[in-house]
Amino acid sequence: MFTKLERKIAFRYLGARRRGFGSVVSWVSLIGIMLGVATLIVVMSVMGGFHDTLLSRIVGMNGHVVVYHQDGAIADYDFLIEQMKSSKTVAHAVSSIVPIAEGQVMVTHDGNNTGAMVRGIRMADLAAKTVTGTRMYGKSLRDIRDGELVAGASLTRNLNVHMGDTVSLVSANGATPTAFGTMPRIMSYPVMTSFFMGMYEYDSGYIFMPLETAQKYLNLGDAVTHIDLFLKNPEDTTAVREALIAELPDGYVVRDWRDLNRGFVGALQVETNVMFLILMLIVIVAAFNIVSSLVMLVKDKSKDIAVLRTFGVSRRSMMKIFILSGTSIGVIGAALGTVLGVVVAIYIEPIRKFFQWATGRDLFPAELYYLSELPSRLEFATVVGIAVLAIALAFLATIYPAWKAANTDPVEVLRNE
Numbered sequence: 249m250f251t252k253l254e255r256k257i258a259f260r261y262l263g264a265r266r267r268g269f270g271s272v273v274s275w276v277s278l279i280g281i282m283l284g285v286a287t288l289i290v291v292m293s294v295m296g297g298f299h300d301t302l303l304s305r306i307v308g309m310n311g312h313v314v315v316y317h318q319d320g321a322i323a324d325y326d327f328l329i330e331q332m333k334s335s336k337t338v339a340h341a342v343s344s345i346v347p348i349a350e351g352q353v354m355v356t357h358d359g360n361n362t363g364a365m366v367r368g369i370r371m372a373d374l375a376a377k378t379v380t381g382t383r384m385y386g387k388s389l390r391d392i393r394d395g396e397l398v399a400g401a402s403l404t405r406n407l408n409v410h411m412g413d414t415v416s417l418v419s420a421n422g423a424t425p426t427a428f429g430t431m432p433r434i435m436s437y438p439v440m441t442s443f444f445m446g447m448y449e450y451d452s453g454y455i456f457m458p459l460e461t462a463q464k465y466l467n468l469g470d471a472v473t474h475i476d477l478f479l480k481n482p483e484d485t486t487a488v489r490e491a492l493i494a495e496l497p498d499g500y501v502v503r504d505w506r507d508l509n510r511g512f513v514g515a516l517q518v519e520t521n522v523m524f525l526i527l528m529l530i531v532i533v534a535a536f537n538i539v540s541s542l543v544m545l546v547k548d549k550s551k552d553i554a555v556l557r558t559f560g561v562s563r564r565s566m567m568k569i570f571i572l573s574g575t576s577i578g579v580i581g582a583a584l585g586t587v588l589g590v591v592v593a594i595y596i597e598p599i600r601k602f603f604q605w606a607t608g609r610d611l612f613p614a615e616l617y618y619l620s621e622l623p624s625r626l627e628f629a630t631v632v633g634i635a636v637l638a639i640a641l642a643f644l645a646t647i648y649p650a651w652k653a654a655n656t657d658p659v660e661v662l663r664n665e
Contacts (some may be wrong), residue, residue: 255572258569267588277534279534284534284585285582286592289586289589289634297623313502313505314476315475315505316499317474317500322474333345342479343479346377346475350462353419353455355455356416358408366462366465371392372390377478382443382609384441385411385442386440386441395458396457396458399415400444400452402451403452411440411441411442414436415438417436485505486504535578535641545649549653566650575642579639601635610653
């Protein structure tokens with residue numbers, strides 16, 4: 249693509265102290281591209297990590313497809329589950345179907361209280377569906393008996409609850425009417441196990457109990473509030489949802505994880521796109537610096553260009569010389585930025601902990617971001633795409649200065665010398 253002469257002249261100009269690589273503008277261009285590429289890689293990896301981690305944990309604890317009833321309770325849930333399994337589409341796509349009894353409560357212990365969500369579930373189902381990386385303290389989930397609780401680690405810490413301590417649950421479900429008004433339902437249970445999922449919303453606001461215990465406490469009888477379906481592939485929700493709508497009687501409502509988390513998923517996607525566009529401006533500004541650097545280089549080397557043209561160097565070769573000079577800045581900046589971005593993305597959590605220790609401030613509060621650590625997901629295609637985009641912008645920035653150099657009139661330049 250480039251002849252030996254073109255490469256020699258291009259790199260000679262690139263190494264010139266006054267207008268080439270040694271100039272301040274060229275260094276600003278290179279550093280700008282490097283920082284732009286590195287920042288884009290880090291931000292895209294963190295946003296991807298946020299997306300994967302939050303969805304896996306939210307969807308992992310809630311079903312990929314959820315079945316409700318308009319009356320608020322599902323009585324013959326075992327029969328209904330068998331009816332769901334009779335559909336070939338559902339049987340092929342679903343890994344498990346779990347009945348759930350759920351309700352909001354207030355938890356109190358030694359004068360401390362907080363709101364929480366009580367979820368009744370068979371302990372075998374909970375043990376099978378525990379999100380990867382969840383840490384358990386206390387009894388094994390399969391050893392939890394009727395009347396015992398499993399609570400989030402942050403919730404037990406906030407209430408100063410130790411394993412075996414008894415907490416009181418206050419609920420409006422199943423409230424008892426009296427002559428003085430409706431009395432909330434209050435019952436006490438021991439907390440035998442705590443869990444740390446790494447997602448603040450669950451660690452601080454969820455209590456699990458055996459399904460039978462939840463049915464008694466929430467006064468549901470032999471009913472559940474909804475049924476969760478966990479799929480082998482979370483993306484197959486459309487086919488399963490349509491099959492359930494066709495199979496189930498009237499009165500049942502079927503929703504998938506996209507419907508239940510539509511606001512979150514949409515907001516995260518919009519934020520990712522906006523962050524990409526904003527940070528791409530860093531690379532664009534650096535590309536404009538390449539334009540100014542090469543324009544000054546062309547002006548400074550106009551006499552050399554005129555001499556080369558008189559020696560027979562074609563306009564095409566002159567364009568290639570300056571395109572190679574400018575693009576080299578983009579390639580070097582993109583390469584350095586890629587290495588820097590990948591390293592930071594891989595070690596983003598230790599870096600966060602270091603700056604948090606150095607500043608003495610919580611830079612990633614769990615109650616705000618719902619996660620206890622900064623996630624990161626590197627994608628080869630994204631990293632390569634960002635680097636290629638930066639090089640492409642650097643290449644486009646060289647076209648006008650290269651065209652200007654190729655159209656320099658040697659006669660006019662030498663006449664004025």
